[in-house]
Amino acid sequence: MPTTSSVPEGAILRLIVRNHPGVMSHICGLFSRRSFNLDGIICVPLADAARSEMLLMVKDDARLAQLILQLQKLHDVIEVHPAPAMREAFDNLAGLLR
Amino acid sequence: MKLNGAELVIAMLQRHGISIVAGIPGGASLPLYDALGKSSVRHVLARHEQGAGFIAQGMARATGHAAVCLGTSGPGATNLLTAIADAKLDSIPIVAITAQVPRKMIGTDAFQEIDTYGLTLPITKHNFQVRSGAELAEVVPEAFRIAISGRPGPVAVDIPKDVLTEAVEIESLPEPARRDRPPSIGRDDLTRAADLINSAQRPMLLIGAGVIAAEASGDLIRLMEKASIPAAATLLGLGALPSEHPLFAGMVGMHAARYTNLLLEECDLLIGIGIRFDDRATGKAAEFCPRAQILHVDIDPSELGKIKNPSLGIMSDAGQFLRAILLMIARKSRLDWMRHLEMLRARYPLMMPGIADPLRPYGIIRYAAELLPRDAIVATDVGQHQMWVAQAYPFSSPRQFLTSGGLGTMGFGLPAAIGAALAMPDRTVVCFSGDGSLLMNIQELATAAEENVNVKIVLLNNERLGLVRQQQQLFYGERFCASEFRSRTDFVAIARGFNLDAVDLGRVEDPIAALSEALETPGPCLIHVPIDAEENVYPMVPPGGANRDMIGGEA
Numbered sequence: 165m166p167t168t169s170s171v172p173e174g175a176i177l178r179l180i181v182r183n184h185p186g187v188m189s190h191i192c193g194l195f196s197r198r199s200f201n202l203d204g205i206i207c208v209p210l211a212d213a214a215r216s217e218m219l220l221m222v223k224d225d226a227r228l229a230q231l232i233l234q235l236q237k238l239h240d241v242i243e244v245h246p247a248p249a250m251r252e253a254f255d256n257l258a259g260l261l262r
Numbered sequence: 263m264k265l266n267g268a269e270l271v272i273a274m275l276q277r278h279g280i281s282i283v284a285g286i287p288g289g290a291s292l293p294l295y296d297a298l299g300k301s302s303v304r305h306v307l308a309r310h311e312q313g314a315g316f317i318a319q320g321m322a323r324a325t326g327h328a329a330v331c332l333g334t335s336g337p338g339a340t341n342l343l344t345a346i347a348d349a350k351l352d353s354i355p356i357v358a359i360t361a362q363v364p365r366k367m368i369g370t371d372a373f374q375e376i377d378t379y380g381l382t383l384p385i386t387k388h389n390f391q392v393r394s395g396a397e398l399a400e401v402v403p404e405a406f407r408i409a410i411s412g413r414p415g416p417v418a419v420d421i422p423k424d425v426l427t428e429a430v431e432i433e434s435l436p437e438p439a440r441r442d443r444p445p446s447i448g449r450d451d452l453t454r455a456a457d458l459i460n461s462a463q464r465p466m467l468l469i470g471a472g473v474i475a476a477e478a479s480g481d482l483i484r485l486m487e488k489a490s491i492p493a494a495a496t497l498l499g500l501g502a503l504p505s506e507h508p509l510f511a512g513m514v515g516m517h518a519a520r521y522t523n524l525l526l527e528e529c530d531l532l533i534g535i536g537i538r539f540d541d542r543a544t545g546k547a548a549e550f551c552p553r554a555q556i557l558h559v560d561i562d563p564s565e566l567g568k569i570k571n572p573s574l575g576i577m578s579d580a581g582q583f584l585r586a587i588l589l590m591i592a593r594k595s596r597l598d599w600m601r602h603l604e605m606l607r608a609r610y611p612l613m614m615p616g617i618a619d620p621l622r623p624y625g626i627i628r629y630a631a632e633l634l635p636r637d638a639i640v641a642t643d644v645g646q647h648q649m650w651v652a653q654a655y656p657f658s659s660p661r662q663f664l665t666s667g668g669l670g671t672m673g674f675g676l677p678a679a680i681g682a683a684l685a686m687p688d689r690t691v692v693c694f695s696g697d698g699s700l701l702m703n704i705q706e707l708a709t710a711a712e713e714n715v716n717v718k719i720v721l722l723n724n725e726r727l728g729l730v731r732q733q734q735q736l737f738y739g740e741r742f743c744a745s746e747f748r749s750r751t752d753f754v755a756i757a758r759g760f761n762l763d764a765v766d767l768g769r770v771e772d773p774i775a776a777l778s779e780a781l782e783t784p785g786p787c788l789i790h791v792p793i794d795a796e797e798n799v800y801p802m803v804p805p806g807g808a809n810r811d812m813i814g815g816e817a
Contacts, residue, residue, distance in 0.1 A: 186391070189383055197384050233564035239388040239408060 171254045172203050175224040177232065178247035182240040183209055183216040190238050191218070200231050204254050215242065219250050263434065267395040268297035268426040270435075271359070274402040276303060277438045280330050282684050284308050284317035288334025289374060291361035293426035306684060306713060309705035311338050313677040315345020316703070318356045320681020323664045324639055326477070328355040328409045329681070335362050336374030339381065339420070344671060347385040349416035351668025352498060353471060355409035356416045358382070362391065364424040378420040387415030395428035399436050407439035413562040414475055444561060444579035447586060451576050455583075456590035458557050458574060459489060462531035464599045466551075467493035468514060468543075471667075472536015472560055473502040474660040478581030482535070483507070485588050490596040491533070492603050494522050496543045498667040499536070501657040511603065512612065515543040516803045517649040520610035520816070523801075523809040525603065526551050534558045536580040539569035540668065545809035559583045612653055613800070613815050620773040623650045623722060626791050630692060630720055631656055633778050638690040639664065639682045643675035643699030646728040649799040651694045673702030676719060680706060683715035690716055690781070697723040697751065707760035710786040717786045721753055724793040732798045736813065737805075746795075757788035768792040 181187050188207065195202040204221035222231060235244045265273070271294060275283065284306040287295040298305055308314035314331040321329035333342045339360040349356045363372040379391040388408050390401045398421070405417040459465060473482055479502050486493055486503075492511040493503055503510045512522035523545075526532070532554040537543070544550040547569050558565070558572035559580060566575030576583060616622030620629045627650055640655055641664040642648040648665055657663050664682060666674040679693035700721055710717050724731075731745040757764035765780050767773040767789060780787050800814030 186379060186383070186389075189380065193384050230564065230568055233566075237562070237564055 171221065171251070171258050173224070174203055174221050175228055176247050176250045176254070177220045177222060177235070178245050178250055179218040179220065179235065179241055180210075180243040181216050181218055182242065183214055184240070187216070187240045190240055191220075191235070194234055194238065198231075198234060200227060206253055206257060219247070219253055221254055264429060264431050266293065266297070266426065267398055267421065267428045267430055268293040270395070270398050270430050270432070271402060271421070271426070272297045272301045272303060273435055274399070275330060276301065277435055278403070278406050279327065279438070282306060282321065283330045283332055284314040284681065285332025286311055286314060286334070286338060288338050288361070290335035290363055290423045291332060291338065293423060294332065294359070294361060294421075306709065308677065309708050310703065311341035312345050312673065313703050313706040313709060315342045315356070315358065316348070316674055316677035317681035317684070317709070318358075319345060319349055319354050319674075320641065320664060320678035321685040322349075322354050322356050323678065324661055324682035324685050326475070326661060328357055328406055329685075330357050330359060333358070333360045334374065335360065335378070336376045338374075339376055339378040343381060343385060344669075346382060346416045346418060348666050348669040348671045348674065350385050350387065352666065353414050353475065354416065355414035357405050357409055358416060358418045360418065360420045361426065362420045362422040365393070365422045366424075368422065378418070382418035382420070385416070386418045389418040389420070391420040392422070392425050395425055395430035398425065398430065399432055403436050403439040407442065410439070411442035412444070413472070444582055445577060447576060447578045447583060451574065452586055452590060454574050455557055455576060455587055458531055458555060459491075459533065459587070460592045463596070464529045464602070465489070465491045465531040465533060466511070466526055466529035466554070467491050468496065468526070468532055468534045468537055469493050469499040469502050470496040470535065470537030471498035472580045473499060474536075476536065476561075476580035476582075477660070478584050479503065479660050481581050481584035481588065485584050485591070488588065488593050489591050490594050490600055492525065494518075494526060496537055496540065496667075497652055497665065500652060501660045501663045504658045505656045511607075513652050515545065515809065516805075517653060517799050517801065518809070519612035519653065520801055520812055521606040523803070523812060524606050524610060527553070527810050528602070529554045532556045534560075534572075535583065536560060538565045544569070545803045545807055549808035549810070609817065611817060613817060614654055620777060621767060621791060621793070623647065623793060623797050624654050626720060626722065626767075626777075627651055627654045627694070629774055629777055630781065633781050634692060635690055637662070638692055639679070639686060641665065641675045641679035641682060641691060641693040643693075643695040644670045644672045645696045645699055646732065646797070646799050647694050647696045647699075647722045649729075653799075672699040675699060676703050676710070676717075677706045679717045679719070680710050680713065680715050683717050684713065687716070690718065692718045692720060692781075694720050694722065696728060697721065697725060697747065697753065698727045700753070701751070704756065707757060707762055707786075707788075711761040714785050716784055718781055719786075719788045721788060721790050722793045723753065723790060724795045724797065725750065726795050728795070728797070729799070731795065732802075735798070736802065753788060754790050762786050762788055764788040764790065766790040
């Protein structure tokens, strides 16, 4: 399938997380200690401020299912869903940063 | 009610049934100790925070209930880390409470300030830094709920000193946490699991710590007996079944009896319950149970398919699964498979050279087991002695065997044994240790003497790091680098220096009589057993090898 995306290929995951100072460490720490790939991350607080929405761009390989299970185990992660349509967010951000 | 943060913490610990905590006080934790001193909670003063962490683990492993350890900020927290990490790898519910420098000093490199939150993040099930007195009322019960729910594990709670002294006004103490109800199992999954079991010719169970955590031993035995399925255990699954049960097939893996690994080689269905396919159990994972379909049941869904792709993976509490499946499986006698089990067990048994000699590894374990009460709790350290005990001790009940499996932490045994003895004062606790391991937390002899716990340390002393030496002998061309302690240590004198009774079985006329007397005298005691440096643990699967390729231990 041809792609017009300007960012690397990969799976996009959409997370709802508890919004507190440690949550980013919990998520990034999971990636480094289990040697999963993390290519991009976007985080925006939700309207209620107690939760944030996070988009992760990750490598789409055989370990993706295990990665999702590990993310679901984190206490501060409320929901995890694959969200291929959200690739646009990374494209737009890449455009802004360039 | 009006109280300060520290008093609130202690009151909530009591509400969670905590009557004993282990720790060491320091500057930042003084408010907590002030509240502790005014309460009825018993504080056990460890001599190193790692000891406190393992004392809590010993209480938790022996009872199944969450236990608590305390450390101050900075080095108090860093010293706890090994015990917390050990609890994570073995899924043990402990709540580690650390004090932190006051909120306004966080981030200034204050005296005894360290990023405890950052340090505990990767080694806990979850961790908290509490940011206000009011938050304590939410965080403490939540910490207990997380520690005991689902797959248990350690939770760290870091509390700044000024949160401990902050005045808090609450209407009443929050309700103590309860274990979350386990998820229910889908009907289709149960039907498929029952089909797999009913159609298998040579099914094997492999049971792990999840069976013990779920208190599912009775359900397990009913399944085994109804469907004639033998069960091997992982290191942490030992005790889930009485070792004399005719369908018990021994410990699997790197130091399994030959017949155990051979049975797993031949089974056509592996039913793994509460296990995580650890590499010390599976050997080379790709060649583990090569002829078998796999039915994997675990409360942690991320374990299903992590190492081995199962034919069917079911997220469930072990007991819940066993009770449900029992009603759906056919009663079978599987005579051929039973005969094969007996044939393999007779032809390839665990060989225990020196079983009649109390100054040899299998001999001292056998005599100690014969002289100890049947319900004695058995703790070990890590190394050769741990594997000899795992192979040879006749375990009869769950939570009887306390050992560091996943992290393999030398220094675990003595403080864990102290914790078990504190939690179970009516039981005798024996701690098999080695000289290398005992030295790693030997300061806890002082704690054992102070608390007068009924802990018998059986020290197998080969003046070596024996399992390191064994691997150097077998796999590194007998180049023995750094595995010998060249300066001799007088452990009997050391134990006496800590006010313990001590006996050297190598220097008495009748070692069995001396052992018997030491085990029967109440209170802590060190029993020194000199062991030949050439004693090795066999069979042994070379690290990275397949379980069928065992070295030594032939009949």
